[in-house]
Amino acid sequence: MLAFGYMGETEVMSIWPAFFASLLCWSYIVWEVFFGQASQLASLLTLEAALRYLKKVANTPETKDFEKPAAAKAFDRLRLILLLGWSLYPLRPVLLRFIWPEIIPTTSSQGTTPESSGIGSEESLNALYNLGDLVNKIFFGIAVWTAAGSEEETTHQQVYRVQRREAEIITSWMEQLRMRNIVHKNFRGTLPAWLDLELRLPLIHLCPPLGRRILYTYST
Numbered sequence: 001m002l003a004f005g006y007m008g009e010t011e012v013m014s015i016w017p018a019f020f021a022s023l024l025c026w027s028y029i030v031w032e033v034f035f036g037q038a039s040q041l042a043s044l045l046t047l048e049a050a051l052r053y054l055k056k057v058a059n060t061p062e063t064k065d066f067e068k069p070a071a072a073k074a075f076d077r078l079r080l081i082l083l084l085g086w087s088l089y090p091l092r093p094v095l096l097r098f099i100w101p102e103i104i105p106t107t108s109s110q111g112t113t114p115e116s117s118g119i120g121s122e123e124s125l126n127a128l129y130n131l132g133d134l135v136n137k138i139f140f141g142i143a144v145w146t147a148a149g150s151e152e153e154t155t156h157q158q159v160y161r162v163q164r165r166e167a168e169i170i171t172s173w174m175e176q177l178r179m180r181n182i183v184h185k186n187f188r189g190t191l192p193a194w195l196d197l198e199l200r201l202p203l204i205h206l207c208p209p210l211g212r213r214i215l216y217t218y219s220t
């Protein structure tokens with residue numbers, strides 16, 4: 001895309017073949033992010049999040065509005081950047097030739113004389129091109145960085161919630177065991193320590209009836 005645009009701009013290649021070749025490359029990139037494999041992967045992110053949400057609300061009385069994952073939101077922003085910002089690259093030779101024709105060297109009987117004046121000055125075209133680069137490169141990187149940071153933060157939050165929930169469940173179990181006098185009230189250890197699970201869990205998995213019998217005997 002960039003190579004064909006450059007060849008059309010520098011007249012190494014005829015402008016219209018270079019424009020259509022660059023436009024074809026840009027169209028393939030846009031198609032890939034909207035309908036291709038990249039789009040399918042982004043849809044899977046949203047689908048998996050929706051399935052997790054449905055599974056969650058099926059067992060809880062309270063519901064919350066479904067939100068897209070951070071990666072899916074970032075991918076939507078990248079789509080707009082590729083669709084709008086990257087269109088500047090194949091369009092630059094055409095803009096240079098027809099929108100800013102006065103900065104194109106014109107051949108006359110006196111030779112080649114570049115003209116640059118008014119809104120079509122070379123400075124205004126460079127400013128527009130630099131603005132496109134700002135959107136395409138900096139915003140592209142910011143979107144990717146934001147998605148990665150959000151997903152990492154979400155993972156940390158999920159791990160913390162699971163660990164906190166596990167601690168609440170174990171604490172509740174220990175309180176119930178103390179209330180039933182299965183665990184002595186002065187015992188201040190954890191449930192795994194009380195059951196000595198590191199020694200008994202392998203036996204439970206290998207021989208469940210015998211393992212349950214040992215746990216019952218140990219607890220009483």
